[in-house]
Amino acid sequence: MKNIIIDCDPGHDDALAILTAIANSNKLNILGITTIGGNQTLEKVTTNAKNILEFVNSTIPLAMGQSEPLTKDLCVAPEAHGESGMDGPYFNGEKYPITSNNAILFMYETIMKCNDKVILVGLGPLTNIALLIKVIPDVRSKIEYISIMGGGLDRGNKTPLAEFNIYVDPEAAQIVFNSGIPVVMSGLDVTEQAEITIEEINSLKNKGRVSHLAYELLHFYNKSGRQFGFINSPIHDLCAVAYILNPKMFSGTSYYVDVVTEGKARGLTFADKRLVSNQAKNILVLEKVNREMFISELINALEVLDKI
Template sequence: MKRPVILDCDPGHDDAISLILALSSSELDVLAVTTSAGNQTPDKTLNNALKVLTLLNRYDIPVAGGALKPLARELIIADNVHGETGLDGPKLPEPAFAPVEQTAITLMAEKVRQSKSPVTLVPTGPLTNIALFIATYPELLSNIDSIVLMGGAAGVGNWTPAAEFNIFVDPEAADMVFKSGIPIVMCGLDVTHQAQIMDEDIERIRAINNPIAKCVAELLDFFMIYHRDPKWGFTGAPLHDPCTIAWLLNPELFTFVDCWVGVETKGQHTQGMTVVDRYQLTENRHNAKVLINIDRPGFVDFIVTRLSEY
């Protein structure tokens, strides 16, 4: 039986690749795609989701735009990483269909309410839409299986010394999500920085004989530019968001620890920090599976296999 999922994203190069991988899979039933502001402004992230689905000829999947800004803060975007469009690099088709007239959270609610099986939410951007859904539709939470999110870190951040970008953009939303009681899988920087794509991996993807793989290679060509900055110490480019899909389809690629995770919303230097209690130093109950290691060669093989199916 297919696993019903809703993909909430802010495309973004790695979000786009995550969408492509999810839609290559017969194991997942993608009920909807919703978008958040984050990697770019909300109009651009919505347009980018429509472009990716147009590339894949998946006009059957409803797409809805979400919150225009974080719950309590002004929007911060990562155009220095993803470029002016949010998906700079390849020439993507213009959207061949329109988003639905519903908002992201009303579309989520409709799909969760209608689903015969519990739905997995897969947010790969700031958690604003997920927090709004939780607050607005508490009666539907019993039909949520889990939240598999990209965000946070048990160690250092990538937007501030303490915080990962998605959590930093809307820490109040993240705080609500981690306090929700819904089972959470956290794909944070500890694991995504290990999920690097190297130059030779990009060439392996480019050699796959289909236009989707060629587009992914071109997305990665652009994404690599930012990550070549020596300050990061990377050999390649970390593919953050696709780790969520790899977890859903190949969890054996990962190791994890069950932890309590709290979100710092007020710290002068630590706003957006995910405080991960690895050693049970508090009496707080575990609220997340925190991914800590990945089989990188297996992860690359997973991507190549999925892209070869287009």
Template structure:
């Protein structure tokens, strides 16, 4: 049997974060060393409690560490208009006696990076505040991170402003630090995640997969009106798309480009500037997701949730 891949999921649960965490914790290819939280879809208090309750509800013994309360420079910006007041829609997870890990998110990531000695992969599916803080606080950590896979950015238009995707827009300064750090970086942005959708019949199938399937379907149903209003013919699963790449790289096709983060633009702040024609002459620094095998992705989501049944 192949050795399980050590990962940390840095997240802001979050409806689609919840599904990604469910997928990660049940996958026999992954060794989830910790769940770390960051302010994003909701406040740090709400997303941290969501993560803690979710891990307990799923019956997994994984540490949960609270992270950054606010972005590095800008004001706090939330996505409650998508994820609801709680962060996970109408879903109510059972209360838990489980405690947060004694260390904060940044120190936890560093601890695991050192322990894994160059094998740790980080899946960052929220704003990049924790990761940027990690790089500033512990410069030596760069050599210990095998790969950083983020859900964020876009080659084309944004979903929070016409030019910027939410996770990058929520903390552009952090994103710039991360993108300029020289890490082995994979950007799973909107161009890919908008292909990672589930259809109504698939949601109803998942709903039949016991208690965990009902929770997943409840989350899908909550976000459905938002995506219908945006003109999509299915439910878009941004964060599970990034997680699926870590599980099975054949699901997501990437191309390497140079990517910069715009932090000053009046109407482009938070944009991932992807040099698709190499006009800047700068060396490509990011593997950018460009295509998703939708059927293979949906199959992985369904199989993952079904494992809990």
């Protein structure tokens, strides 16, 4: 059983990652979910998290994190996820309770109380996680590794060079990457392979209560993705959870990876691929995914939740 905390900015793909994690309660002990301003404002993404958790009658503690990046103003992405940050489904309300308004302190106390090490799952900008390990460094020995969705060695999506999550707060990403804690990076190199087809999306319609929710999420997400050139829909954030569930689904290479924080390349994640380098390898960069196994993981999780 792996102990995890999910730090996120829901988000269609965040929602599917959360649902998949919840469905795998025999493998994952979700100690808490924390929110971060990213895809949309902190208030909106927290509402989205509440709606998802309430929809599946969850009791997982939910904590609100930072509303802004470390040094710059927040840059949101309504063009990708809509004005709510998770357009598509209709929810009846947001009754889900907030456990804490201080995600940093919540994460610290939760991790330190846990008997075993904890995996942090970063599905948005890395502001919360960076502050945790920078401000309270004794927590580092209790973190097994950090599994993130962010970055890309070959390309960006917010800019030609920078992926959105890293672009929003590259200073935070730089802190996390150079923290000495092992990091598994699901960047665009692998997440754009982790796509669900239109036929697979349509197969979820009216299949079950949670499967239909996934259909509504993915139906909007697929239409939105057309403006970026996608026909099928990459489920980016799910990769960071799927890796924890089944690392054999992926292959990758360890590199020294750092982040550019200034100029036109702000947000760029770059790897030292020299044959001889004095840089210690700090990131496992996932490069390939078995798409069929990946989609089966999602569909099986939705079927589990349909029965609850």
